[in-house]
Amino acid sequence: MFNALLIEKTAAGDQTVQSRPLSDAQLPEGDVTVRVAYSTLNYKDALALTGKAPIVRHFPMVPGIDFAGTVEHSDTPAFLPGQDVLLNGWGVGESHWGGLATRARVKEEWLLPLPAVFSARQAMALGTAGYTAMLCIRTLQRQGITPQSGEILVTGATGGVGSIAVMVLARLGYAVVAVTGRMEEAPFLKDLGAHDVIPRQYLESMTRPLEKARWAGAIDVAGGQLLAAVCASILPYGVVAACGLAAGMDFPATVAPFILRGVTLVGIESVSCPVEERRAAWQDLAVLVDLKKLDALTTEITLADAPKEAEALLSGKVRGRLVVKLDS
Template sequence: MPNTEFQALVVEQTEPKQFQRSIQRRTVADLPAGEVLIRVDYSSLNFKDALSATGNPGVTRNFPHTPGIDAAGIVVQSSSDSFQVGDAVIATSYDLGMGTAGGLGQYIRVPSAWVLALPKTLTAFEAMSFGTAGLTAALMVNALLDNGVQPAQGPVLVTGATGGVGSLAVAILAKLGFSVTASTGKLTETPFLMSLGATEVIDRASLLTNNRPLQAEQWAGVIDVVAGPTLANAIQSSQYNGVVTCSGLVGAVDLTTSIFPFILRGVRLIGIDSVQCTMAVRTRAWQALAGDFKPACLPDLTTEIGLAQVEEYLLAMLAGKSHGRVVVNMADD
């Protein structure tokens, strides 16, 4: 087994701040230590993978490296009592694809604590159609539900709606009966967002035109991946007892707002982490994705590619030219 060869996307640093990517042959012996060896059938592309693939030091510092924060496949070797050879499993987040060789290789070896059984009502392809983006969206929707947000209370705002987290959040909320307002800078994607179940699509610029500490009450809940002024506006225009969840920072890392929405309207701001959240929390989210959260439109927001196409799609993602989810079929081309 140590001499088993496989294909992987490998990122190498050619000189300071210069990186190149290529598909290379690796061996299982090249993989890090871990209790579970998994043959990866499908992976997916996330913005964090694009950052890792281009040498962003906030994601990956040691090269050569194989990105891929998501993987679904079959256990081929295990020293853990929790998993047996032949088990269908998912591995996402933690250090996978960041400091540990990730799912854009046909094999990964990881700690058993990073692995969970593939829900029986999900295929490996469907699991990667969700991936970390779907896990994050499910955690955010669960946070809204756990804090009492119900469809009858009014619309839920989803920012960054054409991205992985945003598009899945739109689809999940619509399936649960919510009225969903999708915010995007790509109004040409309005038909796509409406097909996922959005009730309304608005230009993201409309969330930046009013800086008053309190604005007219609009949102029963918010799913935000943009941060910065967009998040501030969402907080300021939330309803009384509104719930705002945030998980991303594609717009900015700073948040400037006032205390008024929190003390005069009881607005709650909840940060969502899908990297280090407990296995119990992520298992609950995956069970929801395999059940009530699973939208019929999942195939419509998913594009399947091969490993050879990853470079093209990662660069499109960095350029803001992608939408929905991209699943990588890891079988040899």
Template sequence: MTFKAVIINKQDDVYSVEPGELNTADLMEGDTVVCVSHSSVNYKDGLAVTNRAPVVRRFPMVPGIDMVGVVEETTAPGVSVGDAVILNGWGTGETHLGAWAEKSRVPGEWLVPLPKDLSAEQAAAIGTAGYTAALCVLGLQDGGVTPESGPVLVTGAAGGVGSVAIALLGSLGYHVIASTGRPEEGDYLKKLGAAEIIARDELSGKPRALGKERWAGAVDSVGSTTLANVLSMTRYGGTVTCCGLAGGMDLPASVAPFILRGVKLVGIDSVMAARDLRLRAWALLDQKLERNLLAEMTTVVPLSQAIDVGQQIVEGKVRGRVVVKID
């Protein structure tokens, strides 16, 4: 049986990305077959589509690090045929065929149940970006940052992680400062829950060892100089969660915030996160992410448009979240 898929290939150093078809025999090892209904477009998918970074580690590959669908076959314990499930990360779209296809075979232990109050489209809209944002918020909470602690900064605010982080933090009662390089998105960010908006340029200069204390915590998806500046301006005892590298992989920072202000830098890995942490994140999203705000940040495209959107996301032209409707 054949099914639709986006296929990345590399032959004689020629990198290609195009719609195609696969056979069930092409699926990879696993004890569970999922009939995929929705995926999304993440920055990592964009890197895979454009070959801007060596994300893909085997060929052929199907991109799509987010998967929402229904179990079609399984021998996995705790998983049943007909279950609505979510998969985020675990190397899909990198080393394991991803979700921009109508079917996928994966280990059942990679799956978590779709919360009963979320639709498949909503879960895909949240996706890895939103699930990562939830992990960041949990990191702030676990680090002792409460709404009473002071403002919380979100960098890369108009992107997928930033949009969901703002919506979650706003619903939890935090005073959110949104940092963006797209001032035209100001109304959008305020609608999501941002109380203040600052220009990206405020965090792009040469970092000082210590700056004026401005926020009690931060969610950073940019890295590099931006993260160094964020750390230098974090209040005593504050927590910064780091989950991205849109601005670069380096960190030209000083140890001063750590040893003089007791600032905590918490790394957020969404790809290999333990199941119990994933369940905590999805419970937070189910309970605290307002559905009207999720709709505000969501665009839905068919599988035929996913490649184009993947190119746009690495160029910084995508706002919020883009759902890919597979079926």
């Protein structure tokens, strides 16, 4: 038996979430069974737990798009019992039972060895948020954006992706401008390495097709009007890495930034990202992450806390990262 959060739907179509014991026989098919030590609470997990977006593809579902733990059983030589592993994405927690449980069974190609520099807790303090932030940063680098290019804007800076992006960009020598709707968190963001902190309202007030060009690059987690404002204020030949939709899926913009300033907008897809790029991102994180700063932006919760914290996360009341302790 193992403990899990289980999302179910009633005959009336209402969603229920409860922590309950399940049997190993109920686990989905897979090559590797993992004893989960830590998971994490991401924006997508919060949407799944609250039912505020159709994240879950079928019911019942164990949510959790991330986990880190130790292999208990393996039908493949790629992973051996006792080996520490992690997982991000691949539809886990959406169409395949996920990491908010003390045990998970998954396909071997979805797993990565846990980098030796990280504990399971630290890996989940990063989780999909940190891995996505690193994919964004690698994209800026591939597009030729260097610390000498100019300031880098990061929206949603107090959230998971944003806070880790600020920390890693600063470590790489970039001048980071952090955007937040909670200016009281400016000291926290400056401790992470932000060069400047500006209110979200500054971007919300931008409505012109082209605004004053200021930033060489940007990492955007918001989408919607905020992404349009970001693109309108990027320097010529700057780059925007877009990885989220917290402010909406629409994109009320014009082509002006792209054809008059040569701005490049790159979408970041982390769920089914190729394994080689995943490994490279985690290798970069292993070198660049300041573990003391990572701990400062991490809050540990229990499985039972997750539904309540999901509501807080969607309301913008969570700073940094939430890790879920599972292995007793």
